[in-house]
Amino acid sequence: MSLFNIFKVKKEERLLAFCMLFVFIVFNALVIASHYHVYTMGAQGGFWSIFTKNFRMSGYDNWSWITISGMRIHFETVRHPLYLTFLYPLYLLNSWLIQNVGYNFAVYFMAIIIIFSAFYAVVFMYRIFREVIELSQADSTLFTLLLFSFGHVLVPSMVPDHFIISLMLLSMTMYITGIKIKKQRQLTAWQSFILTFFTAGMATSNGAKILIAGLFTNGKRTFKWKFITIGVILPFLLLLGIQQSQYYFLEVPQQKVVHNIEQVNKKRDAKKVNEHKRQRDAWLRSHTGKAADNSTIGRLMDVSTSRSETLIENFFGESIQLHQQYLLKDVSWDRPIFVKYNWVLNYAIEAIIVLLFIIGIVFGYHKRFFQMLLAWFACDITLHLILGFAINEVYIMTAGWAFIIPIAYGYMLKGLSHKPQQLLRALLLVLTAYLWIYNAGHIAWYLLS
Template identity: 75%
Template sequence: MQLFNIFKVKREERWLALAMLAVFVMFNALVIAGHYHAYTMGAHGGFWSIFTKNFRMSGYDNWSWITISGMRIHFETVRHPLYLTFLYPLYLLDSWLIDAVGYNFAVYFMAAILVFSAFYAVVFMYRVFREVLGVTRFDATLLTLFLFSFGHVLVPSMVPDHFIISMMFLTMTLYITGMKMKKGRLLTAWQGCVLTFFTAGMATSNGVKTLLAGLFTNGRRFFSWKNVSLGAVLPFLLLLGIQQSQYYLLEVPQEAVIRNIVHVNREKDARKVEQHINERESWLKSHTGRSAGDGAVGKLMDISTPRGETLVENFFGESVQLHQQYLLKDVSWDRPVFVAYSWAANYVVEAVVVLLFVAGIVSGCRERFFRMLFAWFACDVTLHLVLGFAINEVYIMTAGWAFIIPVACGYLLRRLPQRLRRPYRWLLAALTAFLWMYNAGQTAFYLCSRIC
């Protein structure tokens, strides 16, 4: 399989891909329309205030808009070493356009990236179901639609953050390694290098998943000198070099500018600055659990937030079905950590999804591909639920793990007796239709209410 030929859309994939493309374009248009005049202002400076004042969805960041508009870096490049590399050429183009026509195109550039990534995430997941699992075209379409009906799989396709880009690279990795396993072939060192470079470049934790994929695909041969050096060590060295170059060329000078801005603001109105800082710290403290320590790593880990309630309301709750109250609100600003559903039916739907997931795990546990995917899932559970990283808004990580649910459902479909497959398909179709109407409907309502 040629690594870059997989971006060619096959004939049987076109109708699904085009339909989903229309959905993604529509939702991105609604996001931009929300504060169109503010988002497209060609002002030099002030982009942080413009975007953070007008955009807020569920805790997703708008740093990419700010970076493209004015090269202000607010995300941690250590955790996303390649993200700035993606955005920097767009900043140069946008800066030229702002000077030329006085119009900021940042939201359009980012929307193009999001739509492209979501489009290919659909294509790659369809291929996983169709070619790796070997289900019918109808079932592959149904399972793909089921995945993208999840609340926080759909939402990342329209917010200016990295999650849907990461999902595209992860699903591409699933497809490539799944086909390697099916055909009994090895993942070559250069293929592993490319996949690790891009997945870890978007989020370093995803690099672990790609290495696990290589291990499950190649077995003991994964530990060969060539594979370890080229497929594992080299991409991380390249990413480290890129990140350090960006840090000293762009971030260090920016930090000096920010310190000067803070100093000037304090001189203008020290009381107002202190009041704002104290209010933010008070809110964050009341909405964040107790950290594991005072070190750089310990501060990121939460040891007090209830795990049981997190599983019900956030991990399997908000991730799949958006809550009616505090719809798409941000826990860092205006949402409690836990919100209950207004309808008992939502808990019934959640229970059914979890039961199907568990049954699918039992059905697929003997398959090497599914064991690899479950190892990925175990990484996410360990990071977010055991260690507590970002546990207060764990649902925004959904796009990085939720594909295991429909894959498990696909394995369950394969194991069921023929007489039970039709009612099972009807159940999946009913769930999918409900989740699409519920999540897409609520999201559209939220976005339309913000158009001004």
């Protein structure tokens, strides 16, 4: 299987893929249209204010827009080492266009990337159900639609952040390794290199998932010197080199400029600057749990935020069904950590989803491919729920793990006899329709209002 031929859309995939493409285009258009005149201003500078004051969707970042607009880096390149490399050529093109046309195309450039990523995430997820789990065409379509009906799988398909790009790369990895596991073939060292380089390059935490995928696909052969050197060590060394180059050539000079701007603002109105900082720090302290310790890593870990409430309201709650109150608000600005649903129905739906997921695990746990996904899921549970990384807005990480839910349902459906199959299929059809109407309706209302 060529890593490049897999981007060819097959005939049976086209109806689903292009219908979803239309959906993604519409939602991305709504995001841009919501503040069209502001987003496309060709101002030389001031992009941070332009975008951060007008874009706010559940804590997703608009740093890519700012980077493409004015090459200001606000994301941590250590955690996203390839993202800046990815955005820099777009900045150069956009900078030329701003100078010659007076129009900022950043939102359009990112929309193309997001739509492309969402489109192929659909294609790869469909293939996982169809070719790896071997479900029917109709069932594969249903499960793919179910995944994208989840609130925080749908939202990343329209926001200028990296999560849907990660989903595309993770789903591609699942598809490639799933087929290899099924056919008892090996993941080559160079295939591992490409998957690790791009997937970990988009988010370093994904690197662990690629290593796990290699272990489940190759078994003991993973530890061969060639595979370890080319497939594991080399991509991480390259990513480190790229990140460090970016840091010294772009980030360090920028830090000096930003520091000078901050000093000028302080001299101009020190009282206003200090008061804003005091209020901002107070808000963040009240919406962030207690850190594990004062070390660099310890400050990222939350030891006090309620895990039980997180599971109910955020991890299996907001991730799948958006809350009616504080709809798509940002916990860093204007949303409490925990929000209750207005309707008991939401909790009933959540209970059904989780119960079916647990049953699906029972049906699928003996499959090697599903064991790999359980190991991935364990990484997410450990990182976010046990260690508490980003636990106060854990739902924005949904695209990195939620695919295990419909995959578990797929194994359950395949393992049932005919009559229970029909009942489950009908239940999932109703559930999918409800989630699409509920989540897409809320998102559209938010963007249009």
